[in-house]
Amino acid sequence: MPNIRVAEVLCINGSVLIVFYTPGQCWQFRIISRTGGIFGEQKLYYSPAAALRTGLEWLKDEL
DSSP, rough: OOEEEEEEEEEEETTEEEEEEETTTTTEEEOOTTTEEEOOSOOBBSSSSHHHHHHHHHHHHOO
């Protein structure tokens, strides 16, 4: 099992934003919606701040 590192877990308006790192996949984010859907993309980010920024933008568009 790869070493997965979680940098941020935020709950905003009922949705959960998770920023995480996996070797070979760099930093990514996923959003778990209020209804249980999981959203994100396979785009790689080279810092947790960049993944967080993009994840927050996704959440902003959902509100």
